[in-house]
Amino acid sequence: MLFGFEWDLSSPLAFALSILPILLTGLLVTLQATVVGFALALVLGLVWAVLKAAPSRIISWPVSVVIEFIRDTPLLVQLFFLYYVLPEYGIVLPAFMTGALALGIQYSAYTAEVYRAGLQAIGADQREAARALNLSSARTFTHIIVPQAIPRIVPAMGNYLVSIMKDVPVLSVVTVLEMLNVAKIVGDRTFDYLIPLSLVGALYLITTLVASAGVRLVDTWLPKEGIPLK
Amino acid sequence: MTDPIIKFDKVVKRFGDLTVLNKLDFEVQRGEKVSIIGPSGSGKSTVLRILMTLEGIDGGVVTVDGEPLWHEKAPDGTLKPASETHLRKMRTQLGMVFQQFNLFPHMTVLRNITEAPVKVLGLSKKEARQRAEELLELVGLADQAQKYPGQLSGGQKQRVGIARALAMRPNILLFDEPTSALDPELVGEVLNVIRKLADEHDLTMLLVTHEMRFAKEISDRVCFFDRGRIREEGTPEELFTDPNEDRTREFLAAVLDEAPGTTG
Ligand SMILES: Nc1ncnc2c1ncn2[C@@H]1O[C@H](COP(=O)(O)OP(=O)(O)OP(=O)(O)O)[C@@H](O)[C@H]1O
Numbered sequence A: 001m002l003f004g005f006e007w008d009l010s011s012p013l014a015f016a017l018s019i020l021p022i023l024l025t026g027l028l029v030t031l032q033a034t035v036v037g038f039a040l041a042l043v044l045g046l047v048w049a050v051l052k053a054a055p056s057r058i059i060s061w062p063v064s065v066v067i068e069f070i071r072d073t074p075l076l077v078q079l080f081f082l083y084y085v086l087p088e089y090g091i092v093l094p095a096f097m098t099g100a101l102a103l104g105i106q107y108s109a110y111t112a113e114v115y116r117a118g119l120q121a122i123g124a125d126q127r128e129a130a131r132a133l134n135l136s137s138a139r140t141f142t143h144i145i146v147p148q149a150i151p152r153i154v155p156a157m158g159n160y161l162v163s164i165m166k167d168v169p170v171l172s173v174v175t176v177l178e179m180l181n182v183a184k185i186v187g188d189r190t191f192d193y194l195i196p197l198s199l200v201g202a203l204y205l206i207t208t209l210v211a212s213a214g215v216r217l218v219d220t221w222l223p224k225e226g227i228p229l230k
Numbered sequence B: 001m002t003d004p005i006i007k008f009d010k011v012v013k014r015f016g017d018l019t020v021l022n023k024l025d026f027e028v029q030r031g032e033k034v035s036i037i038g039p040s041g042s043g044k045s046t047v048l049r050i051l052m053t054l055e056g057i058d059g060g061v062v063t064v065d066g067e068p069l070w071h072e073k074a075p076d077g078t079l080k081p082a083s084e085t086h087l088r089k090m091r092t093q094l095g096m097v098f099q100q101f102n103l104f105p106h107m108t109v110l111r112n113i114t115e116a117p118v119k120v121l122g123l124s125k126k127e128a129r130q131r132a133e134e135l136l137e138l139v140g141l142a143d144q145a146q147k148y149p150g151q152l153s154g155g156q157k158q159r160v161g162i163a164r165a166l167a168m169r170p171n172i173l174l175f176d177e178p179t180s181a182l183d184p185e186l187v188g189e190v191l192n193v194i195r196k197l198a199d200e201h202d203l204t205m206l207l208v209t210h211e212m213r214f215a216k217e218i219s220d221r222v223c224f225f226d227r228g229r230i231r232e233e234g235t236p237e238e239l240f241t242d243p244n245e246d247r248t249r250e251f252l253a254a255v256l257d258e259a260p261g262t263t264g
């Protein structure tokens, strides 16, 4: 029994059906970690991108180093760092938050690059036209550059959303009860790993396909020339 | 002729080691229509871009309507480099029409024209819209207000570009090869609009062009640029029919030969 659900070992099919609700509980945690991690990556990545574009090298240089450091170290190392080192300094986060934070930090290094490339792709001609019309630099950024960068940024971000989802099982090492961890517990207790793990694979396949289709849908719906803001 | 609206006083502009403008002296009178011709790389665009404050200067003084453009007068009378506030103030005098149109592709034609009047001049949306509609009428695109730039032909795009620049009510309008990016059959419709503007008495126009016949027709004066200097200038008649300099003659022979009439 796990999470209040009993398993039924009478036949493989009965076993599979009986543990499905348990795995779905795990899937819910996986999705939650994905969403929180993705949101953190989007926000933190934007902060990096803006700081890195700062005119002062005193700001942009350390930020570049931090991004490079994040990008070049494995997710697991960052996760262990947050989970074992932070408490030594009195910062104790729940396992789930630690995991989501690690995902967010890791992927912020990638989203920062997406923002940078997306904003840079809007050519000098647009900035010059805005300048000739005397639009302020803030207005130019929010109403000329960003709306045109969005269609370039969104598809790449969608791909990272799917990648984050596939990285969530790493959080099992810090006891987060995401789907793979739950399947492993079921296997430990029933000595049948094949069925739980196969189900995890199938559920991952379905969610990934759905998410990818969603990303493509948003992509086709977004006007390529950009979205005018009010 | 006194009190020029534009004055370049020994202006120097460099890109790295390349000196593009070498102590350029150049004046334009109020309401004057001046065409700038010359070989590629002679600094024609650079002159317009300096005026539009898209490019700074490395020496000399540019004056627009009696005030230094790239400098500010300090309390003690000396000139110091211009602040962004000063540039913003000066820019209200100038408008620019770009070779590649540079329209905002994510905004409708109407929004392209009203964005700056609303946000910069503080016009109400209604006023800005009214002005935009008048201008679209002027450039012959009254029925295209709700389209996006991507749905327009090159000639139509450039006419929107002209309307957008005019919406800011500039005293000086700068054209940088406005028809060079167009298919030959679309050049005429854009030149017709510029021709209409040339009849406006108050508007000062600076036109960089390879359209020699058009320059001859609308200009009060034509300047031949060569290596960052004005090699020769004069009325269209003087310059086109009887140039003094060999260099001018060679250039005219070359462009008139390769482009008899209307290419950009
Ligand atoms: N941003 C820049 N960086 C470096 N060099 C530049 C830059 N802008 C212009 N130049 C150089 O300055 C010179 C003058 O350029 P400019 O664009 O004013 O010439 P032009 O007379 O307009 O020529 P064209 O007829 O080809 O448009 C050219 O040699 C050009 O390569």
Ligand SMILES: [Mg+2]
Pocket: B044, B045, B046, B176
């Ligand atoms: Mg040029």
